[in-house]
Amino acid sequence: MNTPKLRLKLRFENGLSLGPGKADLLQGIAAHGSISAAGRRMKMSYKRAWMLVEEMNAAFQMPLVESNRGGQKGGGARLTEAGEAALAHYRELEAITLKEGANHISGITNMLKNVSD
Amino acid sequence: MNTPKLRLKLRFENGLSLGPGKADLLQGIAAHGSISAAGRRMKMSYKRAWMLVEEMNAAFQMPLVESNRGGQKGGGARLTEAGEAALAHYRELEAITLKEGANHISGITNMLKNVSD
Numbered sequence: 001m002n003t004p005k006l007r008l009k010l011r012f013e014n015g016l017s018l019g020p021g022k023a024d025l026l027q028g029i030a031a032h033g034s035i036s037a038a039g040r041r042m043k044m045s046y047k048r049a050w051m052l053v054e055e056m057n058a059a060f061q062m063p064l065v066e067s068n069r070g071g072q073k074g075g076g077a078r079l080t081e082a083g084e085a086a087l088a089h090y091r092e093l094e095a096i097t098l099k100e101g102a103n104h105i106s107g108i109t110n111m112l113k114n115v116s117d
Numbered sequence: 118m119n120t121p122k123l124r125l126k127l128r129f130e131n132g133l134s135l136g137p138g139k140a141d142l143l144q145g146i147a148a149h150g151s152i153s154a155a156g157r158r159m160k161m162s163y164k165r166a167w168m169l170v171e172e173m174n175a176a177f178q179m180p181l182v183e184s185n186r187g188g189q190k191g192g193g194a195r196l197t198e199a200g201e202a203a204l205a206h207y208r209e210l211e212a213i214t215l216k217e218g219a220n221h222i223s224g225i226t227n228m229l230k231n232v233s234d
Binding site: 002007008018059061085086101105 | 118119121122123124125126127128129130131132133135136175176177178179199202203206207209210213214217218221222224225226228229230231232
């Protein structure tokens with residue numbers, strides 16, 4: 001069986017939860033230059049995507065996402081340096097879990113029935 | 118700020134998801150010797166606790182939990198060797214993520230506003 005999908009969520013003392021949804025949204029904003037486009041790719045409503053961005057921006061000392069609501073060019077968005085850094089830390093943490101924990105992950109995987117059993 | 122709470126979920130190819138809920142349930146069964154008692158401590162219905170146990174037992178080659186529904190002593194349950202092993206792997210994976218990923222976790226934590234800000 002292949003390596004399982006990992007979902008990793010951190011719940012911080014200040015109330016912020018950071019997991020795959022917010023990480024994918026940040027990554028989508030970096031890729032598409034727009035909060036609504038990033039949300040759309042994730043089948044997330046415009047409202048929810050904005051809410052998640054505002055939640056993150058409020059929880060960090062520096063905002064993670066910089067946006068122009070509307071404006072002449074129709075309102076783009078991009079990750080700030082803080083946003084790039086937070087996303088990179090999260091992705092590294094996922095990678096470390098899969099790499100350093102590989103023995104334990106395969107320990108469980110090898111005990112499972114196969115898909116076809 | 119203290120280390121955040123970690124929630125780690127694995128989704129395997131055979132359809133099983135293994136996360137903090139099932140891990141805590143296994144640990145509760147080991148501690149209390151009963152599926153319903155373990156579920157109760159987690160404010161989980163009797164039905165849900167049983168369903169999760171049956172889902173795990175069906176997904177693994179060997180059952181993780183051995184139980185006597187009813188019976189003279191009122192139906193106890195315990196982890197099998199496979200159950201102990203799966204739980205241990207999961208807990209080690211959590212510990213490895215927190216230890217080996219400590220720099221990335223504190224990298225994010227240090228960017229956050231404090232609770233009191």
